[in-house]
Amino acid sequence: MTETETQTKLDGRPPSVATLFLDRVETTPDLEAFQYPAPAAGGDGDEWRSLTWAQSAERVFAIAAGLLDLGLQPEERVAVACNTRLEWILTDLGILCAGGANTTVYPSTNAEETAFILADSGSRVLVAEDATQLAKAREMRAQLPDLAHVVVVDAEGTGEALAAEGDPEGWVLSLAELERRGADYLEKHPDSVREHIRALRPDQLATLIYTSGTTGRPKGVRLAHDAWSYMGYAIEGIELVKPDDVQYLWLPLAHVFGKVLTAGHIKVGHVMAVDGRIDKIIENLPVVRPTKMCGVPRIFEKVYNGVAAKAKAGGGAKYKIFLWAAEVAREYARVTQDNHRRTGKRTAPVGLATKHALADKLVYGKFREAFGGRMRGMVSGSAALAPEIGYFFDGAGVPILEGYGLTESAAASFCNREDTYRTGTVGKPLPGCEVRIADDGEIMLRGPGIMQGYHGLPEKTAEVLEDDGWFHTGDIGELSDDGYLRITDRKKDLIKTSGGKYIAPSEVEGQFKAVCPYVGSIIVIGADRNYCTVLISLDEVALTGWAKENGLEDRPYAELVASTEAQELVEGYVRQLNERLQRWQTIKKFRILPRDLDVEHGELTPSLKLKRPVVEQEYKDLIEDMYASSREA
Known part of the structure; x- marks a missing residue:
């Protein structure tokens, strides 16, 4: 597609992704839209199933109508706390088609911060993946007066059974029950969802995505319907994906990177294989055989x-x-x-x-x-x-x-x-x-x-x-x-040493990752110091192979990374790194961390970005130790 053709399409784009979805369903109703894993009939592992665009629309419309039946008003927020899976996408589209706005919540977010996001966004409904996410809402319910309903995706039994557990007013219902209510609502009001889609304005709020909070409280980023419609056209314009592609989607949909891929998917009309289980990526790739993947x-x-x-x-x-x-x-x-x-x-x-x-x-x-x-x-x-x-x-x-x-x-x-x-x-x-x-x-x-x-x-x-x-x-x-x-x-993040030299930490860190096959994470230290040092964590899986080679396989991970052998291993790679660097960038000392950095300890965001202030605070004693004995080095 030429730049002129792309710009023409951009100028004439519809007001929302919900409109694009209707266009896609009407244009290619019988083409495959999604592939997704489901428990195999024999109960042994998963099997991949698929939905056409028409089948997807049936569920999306039912979810949208179900939300309307719950009283959802235009731009009111519906929070989604769920891992990447087919139901996340269908629910998001249902929210948009009903005129609501999605508030995204990482399922790994703790109860306190989940409550902050729900309260700050004013979310009226929470779509919770399972009992774990439901428990967070119940724990913080007193702080969430605006939260009228919780819809559970993986629910044992019916919505009524869940309500009987302690929510006599029907605060909790299952996604299946929401869709049944939506189907009933559509029988009475068959044009209701389409009317809400037609009423959407380009500047109407579509999504509240809370920043991952590398520093301080997360902030809710307001993105309008037009932003997603634009993204769909832009992705198509640069041919990032094409109609015959099979795209593998595992990225967290609570993150904007994952979310934008759904806009491109709807506009282009390719197949999207959806499974957010990171531990299944290696297993799934030879089965799905995708042509595109983002990471x-x-x-x-x-x-x-x-x-x-x-x-x-x-x-x-x-x-x-x-x-x-x-x-x-x-x-x-x-x-x-x-x-x-x-x-x-x-x-x-x-x-x-x-x-x-x-x-x-x-x-x-x-x-x-x-x-x-x-x-x-x-x-x-x-x-x-x-x-x-x-x-x-x-x-x-x-x-x-x-x-x-x-x-x-x-x-x-x-x-x-x-x-x-x-x-x-x-x-x-x-x-x-x-x-x-x-x-x-x-x-x-x-x-x-x-x-x-x-x-x-x-x-x-x-x-x-x-x-x-x-x-x-x-x-x-x-x-x-x-x-x-x-x-x-x-x-x-730019570092200025006490000698006045500016250093880009990510540049040095990237070069180390290229030379060392065992690195998990690395963080360069040097702001207002007279030389640079690094904190390094080692990848446990890669280190296991090295340990076996060197007769150290019986040692636990914490003992391995503290060993003389591991110190010598890393020291060799640091020397290789220094050969690539300018004099003022070179690493004078390093410390190996007792474990790899992770989301659970708050050192990485859910999208795997490094939280530098958190790491520096957590390991401040190791940092000070690298400078304590050589103040004038």
Whole structure:
């Protein structure tokens, strides 16, 4: 699709994704819309089932009508606390078609913060995945006077049975019961849902997504119906997915990255395979055989580290072949991308092409089969991807198209295109998105995807959103002459040493992840210090293979990471890292953490972003120890 055609479609876009959904159902009612896992008939594992667009619409309309029967009014909030699954998407569409607005809640959020989000958003209904999510609402019910109903997705028995457990007024009902009520409502008011869809305005509130809170209380980001309609058209315009694609969706739908993919899915009409169980990704990929998948850098890093660790466990010869193939992949990716930039063709010299073909037979072919054998490309977002990881995936035949956006910009503002991607950049702006770089290097955005503001926080909104629509991202970046954006760091995360040198932590951290196959997380320390240090956690799965190789398999993880052998292992990789860095960036000391960082301990957000202030506070004693004995080093 040409830029002119895309812009024409953008200019004439309908007011909401609900309208797009109706158009999609009417255009391709019998085509497959979703694939999803369900318990197998024999009770042994899962089997994948599917829904057509018409079948999906039947459930969506029933949910929408059920909410109308509960008295939902336009723009009233319905919170969804549920893992990524088919019912999340159907419920979200039901909310939008009823004229309501979805408040997204991570199911991992504790009861207190869940109550804060429900109260701050003024949510009238909560769609809770199971008894665990229901228990949070019951625990905090006294603080939630506006919450009129809880709808449980995985409910034992009927809504009436749940109500009998202690909610005689029918506060709790099952999703199945909501859909039955909706079906009855539609019999009496057959045009009700379509009338609500027709009444939707582009500026009407569609979604409240609460920021993941890397610092302080989360803020509710207000996104209008038009933002999602725009995203659907923009995704189609850059052909991020195509009608014949099968996209594998595991990302948390409470996060804007996962949510935006549903808008693209509806506009383009491809198949979406939905399963949010992270531990099932490796098992599902050869079964689903997707052609597209989106993820966050931590997942791609784990895949790379896992492949490297497996090769190492296979013996010295196998590991040498892998290391050789990995370097060939990176060199091939760099050369062919550079040639494409200059000539428009992805070519490589004969010698490199010959080595690449051999490496493909020995390594890359098996690597692609692990993804199902049909993967045309993957999209990475939410945080910076280490270029060395990106070059490896590209050279191995599974390119990662890095993109960029924020919750406040409805997820996607920049993205690499399938035929013109450049590793180390986040690509060009989406059609309809304006960008400028401020004098201090901050990236500024304007366009239909930008939020209306922070819910109930006009002062916070005014800090980042100017009257003429320009949004301050808080990220530092550089634009190439032909429009490719490179993110250098978060404005607030830049480190200035006591010697006056500025350092981008993510750049150093990304380079370490490229050289060390055992790293779980790494955080660079050095603000107002006279040298840099790092805290490093090791990936438990990768470390297990290393331990077996070195006769340490009987030691527990905490003892392993504290061992002399582990210290020497990491020290070797730190030396390799320092060889790549400027003098003022080099790492003088490191400490290995007793466990990997995780969401449960509050060190990572649910979308796997690092919470630097939390980690620095938690391990402040280790940090001080690295500087205590060498104040003048």
